Amino acid sequence: MKINKEMTCIICPNGCRLEVIYNDSLVVKNALCPKGEEYAQSELLNPIRNLTSTVKVNRGLLPLVSVRSSKPVPKGKMFEIIRILKDVELEAPVDFHQTIYKDILGTGADIITTRGVRRADR
Numbered sequence: 001m002k003i004n005k006e007m008t009c010i011i012c013p014n015g016c017r018l019e020v021i022y023n024d025s026l027v028v029k030n031a032l033c034p035k036g037e038e039y040a041q042s043e044l045l046n047p048i049r050n051l052t053s054t055v056k057v058n059r060g061l062l063p064l065v066s067v068r069s070s071k072p073v074p075k076g077k078m079f080e081i082i083r084i085l086k087d088v089e090l091e092a093p094v095d096f097h098q099t100i101y102k103d104i105l106g107t108g109a110d111i112i113t114t115r116g117v118r119r120a121d122r
């Protein structure tokens with residue numbers, strides 16, 4: 001299978017516009033550093049993204065708390081992870097960087113809170 005596409009490397013602010021040719025082996029042109037080839041390979045074979053979402057909080061000063069993945073997760077698992085997080089309910093108080101789900105879907109990423117939420121009645 002031959003693939004010929006352009007993509008923008010998002011690893012650093014240079015934003016190199018990569019020309020990616022895959023035909024049994026990978027050729028990446030226009031990258032200013034070796035990370036461009038790593039990025040192109042990851043995007044072609046197993047694209048990953050940082051995940052952010054919110055989770056319900058019971059008895060909190062806020063009804064929701066923002067969460068993120070501790071590291072990027074496969075793009076193909078994003079919707080399934082978000083569906084799982086829709087059913088999660090935390091009890092306030094919630095701590096900053098509290099782990100609410102370990103190794104979600106076997107991705108090796110934990111889901112952690114990005115802020116704390118105090119209890120409403122304290």
Ligand code: SF4
Pocket residue numbers: 009010011012013014015016031032033034035036037039
């Ligand atoms: S290829 Fe290297 S220099 Fe270019 S955007 Fe990616 S990380 Fe930055």
